Amino acid sequence: MxxxxxxxxxxxxxxxxxxxxxxxxxxxxxxxxxxxxxxxxxxxxxxxxxxxPDKQALLVSLLEGHMHDLLDTWAALPQTVEPMQNLESFVRFHIAFHMARPQAVFIAYMELRNLTPDNFTRIESLRRRYEDALTTILDRGRASGDFHIDDAKLTTFGIIAMLTGVTTWYRDGGRLTPTEVQDHYWNMVRRAVTA
Amino acid sequence: MxxxxxxxxxxxxxxxxxxxxxxxxxxxxxxxxxxxxxxxxxxxxxxxxxxxPDKQALLVSLLEGHMHDLLDTWAALPQTVEPMQNLESFVRFHIAFHMARPQAVFIAYMELRNLTPDNFTRIESLRRRYEDALTTILDRGRASGDFHIDDAKLTTFGIIAMLTGVTTWYRDGGRLTPTEVQDHYWNMVRRAVTA
DNA sequence: GTCTATACCGAGATAGAC
DNA sequence: GTCTATCTCGGTATAGAC
CATH class of the missing domain: 1.10.10.60 (Homeodomain-like)
Structure with missing residues (x-):
């Protein structure tokens, strides 16, 4: 043919x-x-x-692809029953995933306001699902007595904002290796949720 | 007349x-x-x-005004020699200032890429001055033994990203008062920098 | 200082030949 | 599936009357 x-x-x-x-x-x-x-x-x-069909659909497909990638990759990781271990793997995963896709991440955070209302709702619900994964880990850890946190939702926002901030300054080949960055942030997060 | x-x-x-x-x-x-x-x-x-003179100058004047407002307002606050107290006032100040100006903050973080290179450099140097204020507090606290941190620069990025994230979810009249939000974030930051 | 009018350009999107 | 050509609209910015 x-x-x-x-x-x-x-x-x-x-x-x-x-x-x-x-x-x-x-x-x-x-x-x-x-x-x-x-x-x-x-x-x-x-x-x-x-x-x-148009420019908007191009943006939506990028955002949707990115969010599904995020959710699926996290879901495929092995989970334990140990809250501290779960939190550590979330922190390391989030940093590694975001470091590896700076462009997709940037768009996902900056271009939400250029979505039509219905597209915005779809993307936002995917983001919320991801946040809920962390909130669940925090709630379990608080119930088990491993974590000392005031407010799981607020702690979720704080942790995710802190971790995502890595993309604003991290550059490949910089002063710190990806693993070192993960180590430092995990230290901060671990201390922030323990007494 | x-x-x-x-x-x-x-x-x-x-x-x-x-x-x-x-x-x-x-x-x-x-x-x-x-x-x-x-x-x-x-x-x-x-x-x-x-x-x-043009649209770009309108953006620059907004960004410059915002950054000078931030730096001047912080500089006008009384400083102590006690690192823990200094850090607490930085955290509370940063949250309060950002909560009160959601629009200016949003623009300051989102529109940097729409600046011409020379304008970008000017605004970036103002932002760096603000970050340096926090780094200095952290360095002093580490020297005095009050703080246990691995890397002052990285801790600066982590704290600022976490605090600024407040603007993505906080709404006037929501579940928490501004003071309660400050209390929760200060708890997280305090623990993150102590052993 | 503001208005009306306009120059000039590039945007998103479509039609129809190949 | 890609191209050329084009439609229609709205963008930044300016000129000149009031």
């Missing part, structure tokens, strides 16, 4: 996603044009619309 | 700033048009250019 000339569906789709991700992360969704994305991939604008 | 008809320089300037701040915070700098800002103030577009 000879292909239609210039037809490359299987590889063009992912390349569009990758280009959009890079450009959205660097300049922001609103500041990036469909022409720029097309140029990055080596297409004319019109061709983009074979892959996405 | 009769005024020129329709001339209101003293009040129009601040109103433009306020409208820009609100719109930039709600929709993002790149997504807001000069026409929208003018409409919000009750002007035609052209009139805006009596107050700002």
């Amino acid at each position: 000879a292909r239609t000339q210039g037809s490359h569906a299987e590889i063009t789709g992912p390349r569009i996603q990758a280009a959009a991700q890079r450009l959205f992360a660097d300049h922001g969704y609103a500041a990036v044009s469909m022409r720029q994305i097309a140029g990055e991939v080596g297409l004319q604008v019109g061709a983009l619309y074979n892959y996405t | 009769a005024r020129t008809q329709g001339s209101h320089a003293e009040i129009t300037g601040p109103r433009i700033q306020a409208a820009a701040q609100r719109l930039f915070a709600d929709h993002g700098y790149a997504a807001v048009s000069m026409r929208q800002i003018a409409g919000e103030v009750g002007l035609q577009v052209g009139a805006l250019y009596n107050y700002t």
Whole structure:
């Protein structure tokens, strides 16, 4: 079966996603044009619309892909019954996952306001599911007496904000290795939840 | 002295700033048009250019104003020689200041990438000065033996990220009073820096 | 200082040939 | 599936009358 000339569906789709991700992360969704994305991939604008109905759908698919990646990867990790161990693996996982995908993370935090209300609701509910995973760990640890925390929800927000902040300063090849960064943050979190 | 008809320089300037701040915070700098800002103030577009040379300068003045407000307000607070007390007042100050200006804070964190390189450098150096204030407190507390921390710079990033995260969920009139929020975060920070 | 009018450009998206 | 060409709209910014 000879292909239609210039037809490359299987590889063009992912390349569009990758280009959009890079450009959205660097300049922001609103500041990036469909022409720029097309140029990055080596297409004319019109061709983009074979892959996405519009610009918004491109953003949504990036955000949804990222959130599902996050939830699925965490769910696939082995869990223990020991609260302190569970918390440690959450902390290390969160840092490692976020360090490895700075662009996707950046978009996930910055571009929520560019979603239409219904898309926003969908993405927000995925984020909440992730937060709930940590809240559950904290609640169990408090029930078992391992953790001393005032408010599990607030502690969840505090921990996640602290850990996610790593992406604002961490650069590959910097002063600290990823493991060292994890060690330091785990030290802070561990002490913050124990008396 | 009769005024020129329709001339209101003293009040129009601040109103433009306020409208820009609100719109930039709600929709993002790149997504807001000069026409929208003018409409919000009750002007035609052209009139805006009596107050700002261009859109970028409007953003810069908001960011610079916010950062100087932050630095000056902190500098005006009384400092003690007691590291634990200094850290507590930093934590409470940071939360209170950020809670009170959600829009300015949001813009200060989200719109840095829409600055031209030289403007970015200026704003970044102001932010660094603020971070250094906390690092200094931590260093002093470590030297005095009050704090047990691995890395003052990293602890600075961790604490500031955690505290600033308050703005993502706090709403006036919510479950917790501002003071209760401060109490909880101070508990977490205090434990995180002590053994 | 504000207005109206406009220059100029680039945005998102579509149509139809190949 | 991609291209060229184009539609329509709204963007920033300016000119000149009042």
